[in-house]
Amino acid sequence: MKVLRVALDIPLTTLFDYALPDGLWAHAGDRVAVPFGARERVGVVLEVEAESQIEPERVKPITRVLDDAPRLPADWLELVRFLAGYYQRPLGETVLSSLPPRLRSLRPLPREAERFYRAGVNAPSPDTLKAARKRALLETLGEGCLAEGALLAPFAGQVEATRSALRSMLRAGWIEAARAPSGARFVAQHAASREQAAAIERVARAPGSFQPFLLHGVTGSGKTEVYLHLIARVLERGAQALVMVPEISLTPQLEARFRYAFPDTRLAVLHSALDDGTRTSAWLAAARGEAGIVLGTRLAVLTPLPRLALVVVDEEHDSSFKQQEGLRYSGRDAAVYRAKLAGCPAVLGTATPALETWYNCQAGRYTLLELPQRAAPGSVLPAVRLVDLGRESAEHGLAPSLVAAIEARLARGEQSLVFINRRGYAPVLGCEACGWAAGCTRCSAHMVLHAADRRLRCHHCGAESAIPRACPTCGNVDLKAIGRGTQRIEETLAARFAHARIVRIDRDSVRRRGELTRTLEGIRRGEADILVGTQLLAKGHDFPALTLVGVLNADSALFSTDYRAAERLYATLAQVAGRAGRRERPGEVLVQTRFPGHPLYAALARHDYAGFAASQLAERKAAGFPPYVFEAALRAEAKQLARTLEFLRAAAALVAPPAEVRVYDPVPAVVTRRADFERAQLVVQSPSRAALQEFLRAWSERLFAQAPRDVRWHLDVDPIEFD
Ligand code: ADP
Ligand code: ZN
Ligand code: ZN
Numbered sequence: 001m002k003v004l005r006v007a008l009d010i011p012l013t014t015l016f017d018y019a020l021p022d023g024l025w026a027h028a029g030d031r032v033a034v035p036f037g038a039r040e041r042v043g044v045v046l047e048v049e050a051e052s053q054i055e056p057e058r059v060k061p062i063t064r065v066l067d068d069a070p071r072l073p074a075d076w077l078e079l080v081r082f083l084a085g086y087y088q089r090p091l092g093e094t095v096l097s098s099l100p101p102r103l104r105s106l107r108p109l110p111r112e113a114e115r116f117y118r119a120g121v122n123a124p125s126p127d128t129l130k131a132a133r134k135r136a137l138l139e140t141l142g143e144g145c146l147a148e149g150a151l152l153a154p155f156a157g158q159v160e161a162t163r164s165a166l167r168s169m170l171r172a173g174w175i176e177a178a179r180a181p182s183g184a185r186f187v188a189q190h191a192a193s194r195e196q197a198a199a200i201e202r203v204a205r206a207p208g209s210f211q212p213f214l215l216h217g218v219t220g221s222g223k224t225e226v227y228l229h230l231i232a233r234v235l236e237r238g239a240q241a242l243v244m245v246p247e248i249s250l251t252p253q254l255e256a257r258f259r260y261a262f263p264d265t266r267l268a269v270l271h272s273a274l275d276d277g278t279r280t281s282a283w284l285a286a287a288r289g290e291a292g293i294v295l296g297t298r299l300a301v302l303t304p305l306p307r308l309a310l311v312v313v314d315e316e317h318d319s320s321f322k323q324q325e326g327l328r329y330s331g332r333d334a335a336v337y338r339a340k341l342a343g344c345p346a347v348l349g350t351a352t353p354a355l356e357t358w359y360n361c362q363a364g365r366y367t368l369l370e371l372p373q374r375a376a377p378g379s380v381l382p383a384v385r386l387v388d389l390g391r392e393s394a395e396h397g398l399a400p401s402l403v404a405a406i407e408a409r410l411a412r413g414e415q416s417l418v419f420i421n422r423r424g425y426a427p428v429l430g431c432e433a434c435g436w437a438a439g440c441t442r443c444s445a446h447m448v449l450h451a452a453d454r455r456l457r458c459h460h461c462g463a464e465s466a467i468p469r470a471c472p473t474c475g476n477v478d479l480k481a482i483g484r485g486t487q488r489i490e491e492t493l494a495a496r497f498a499h500a501r502i503v504r505i506d507r508d509s510v511r512r513r514g515e516l517t518r519t520l521e522g523i524r525r526g527e528a529d530i531l532v533g534t535q536l537l538a539k540g541h542d543f544p545a546l547t548l549v550g551v552l553n554a555d556s557a558l559f560s561t562d563y564r565a566a567e568r569l570y571a572t573l574a575q576v577a578g579r580a581g582r583r584e585r586p587g588e589v590l591v592q593t594r595f596p597g598h599p600l601y602a603a604l605a606r607h608d609y610a611g612f613a614a615s616q617l618a619e620r621k622a623a624g625f626p627p628y629v630f631e632a633a634l635r636a637e638a639k640q641l642a643r644t645l646e647f648l649r650a651a652a653a654l655v656a657p658p659a660e661v662r663v664y665d666p667v668p669a670v671v672t673r674r675a676d677f678e679r680a681q682l683v684v685q686s687p688s689r690a691a692l693q694e695f696l697r698a699w700s701e702r703l704f705a706q707a708p709r710d711v712r713w714h715l716d717v718d719p720i721e722f723d
Pocket of ligand 2: 433473474
């Protein structure tokens with residue numbers, strides 16, 4: 001009798017043995033229903049053996065094989081095994097958590113193929129429609145043909161009402177059912193430039209073999225256009241492409257561009273904000289080989305793709321590729337590994353590579369492809385100027401020259417963007433009489449003042465409270481907002497430019513996806529004069545009329561204790577600067593600073609990423625930081641800091657590290673208390689990845705074996721965020 005070794009979602013490192021009853025067939029990669037304790041669970045068969053190590057009478061039979069989804073392919077199983085091993089997570093839990101929720105449940109999968117829709121011949125023009133929902137549906141469809149899931153995705157939270165609107169529009173012939181698109185037709189927007197063509201040829205020269213590339217191109221240099229041309233060749237061969245982006249629900253323009261370029265291709269969009277049904281059907285379309293393109297966030301790397309022939313990671317430097325809970329994997333690194341398993345090229349694209357990636361190029365592991373110029377005719381990189389706050393004094397946070405520059409844009413009918421990476425009104429509410437400042441009762445952090453709805457909010461734990469009428473320690477009623485966030489800058493700009501149309505974009509102003517899509521469209525159509533926003537506005541957007549970017553409060557990151565702060569700051573500033581002057585009219589970037597001579601700003605003004613990277617790498621090398629060493633962090637939290645530190649010290653003593661591995665002393669986190677837990681971590685370093693991995697394996701085994709109940713802990717391999 002055959003024995004199946006089954007992965008179950010249980011935090012143990014072992015697999016579980018089950019018997020395969022006569023008359024059933026099962027292979028590695030099959031999903032199966034098995035009895036476990038009192039209930040039935042979904043498991044994944046990882047191995048099939050002739051006999052078990054356990055006594056035969058204790059091996060229970062599986063209940064059935066769940067064959068309504070394709071068998072998980074061998075390269076998928078290998079990827080997931082690798083991730084579990086590398087990031088020190090239990091294998092069963094990793095396998096199951098790599099599947100969409102529906103595939104982890106015993107409920108049968110939806111049988112019917114997904115329905116597709118397009119606008120019908122009777123459809124009125126959306127502008128003439130009063131009914132907002134119907135108008136939005138027609139606008140979402142546009143000229144295209146969309147799967148039901150993709151059509152309903154912008155209406156999360158009101159899906160039922162939207163479905164009923166859809167039904168009535170179908171009856172009226174405004175919308176009609178269509179067949180699933182699946183062709184390879186490519187609508188190129190531009191003929192490739194000489195540089196783009198060189199990059200495309202270089203990647204396409206080696207189909208069918210693994211090779212990692214870094215596509216280093218300044219903002220607007222046509223990297224996306226390169227991806228599209230590469231994907232077109234992949235689709236021509238009947239193969240599949242995986243495209244990963246940091247954020248998809250906030251960049252509807254990108255999705256639209258893919259749909260426009262490949263009107264007949266089934267595009268599977270995957271991210272964590274999708275409803276269950278949409279995500280399941282996108283996953284199935286990819287796994288069945290029906291979707292030619294999978295476009296998604298980091299979790300898209302976990303999609304089975306039977307005919308994978310190209311992996312693209314856009315904005316590869318972006319820290320959101322790293323998962324910050326459970327399996328703490330790097331989506332980018334996993335993507336490169338995935339390409340290796342599939343034997344295909346991996347293209348990592350960015351204007352500001354992660355230093356690790358840049359270093360991999362210099363070491364000859366990755367092939368460097370450069371796009372040094374902007375692609376659109378007449379478009380050049382913006383001029384970056386530093387506004388010395390030592391010489392001109394800012395009024396309400398805005399330097400006179402920035403105000404004048406905005407004024408000039410208003411007069412010319414061009415748009416300006418004021419970037420400040422802090423949402424809310426002011427980061428601190430305090431009393432000047434006694435020095436009191438509003439703090440979070442659960443965290444070692446200040447409460448952020450949100451003036452729009454008159455609340456104090458903790459950005460670490462989400463706690464909220466009303467604004468006190470008077471200082472709780474001295475009774476002073478004149479409490480002051482200290483520092484600035486987006487809301488306060490918006491208020492200042494509104495007072496200064498009374499007739500300008502000002503739009504604020506941050507996580508508070510855009511709660512829903514559809515709302516942001518409409519706001520961004522409005523901006524593109526020129527329905528705003530001044531944009532105020534955070535990071536949300538920095539990434540990937542293309543605003544044709546935007547010619548000025550003003551940067552406030554960037555200095556604080558210059559002197560951070562986190563050695564990655566400079567790298568992140570440079571990337572953010574280059575990104576946000578890249579929003580300016582993307583068409584014929586040249587752009588200008590004004591950075592307000594007290595340190596106009598700082599080398600980071602000088603490199604930014606020269607658009608000299610290579611120079612910046614060289615100086616950062618020299619510093620990292622001298623200080624012994626990644627990419628010259630490999631790191632892992634053991635993080636812990638408990639009710640008392642003493643307990644947290646005690647746990648970490650005991651953990652450090654569990655396994656004696658080999659000579660090549662260094663275990664540092666535990667240190668409290670910067671925000672030590674968060675949501676009533678006291679946090680600390682210890683870092684482990686080694687110049688050898690293999691030695692570090694070997695140590696981590698032994699160490700995590702001991703940690704899992706003797707984990708105390710009163711301390712929460714996790715290991716983070718290749719950590720990037722230490723807050
Ligand atoms: P990136 O991804 O590097 O930011 P995009 O691919 O979005 O760059 O291109 C930036 C702009 O240049 C877009 O408006 C795009 O339509 C245009 N563009 C890209 N390639 C070309 C080309 N070969 N000729 C003309 N315009 C181009
Ligand atoms: Zn006071
Ligand atoms: Zn808090």
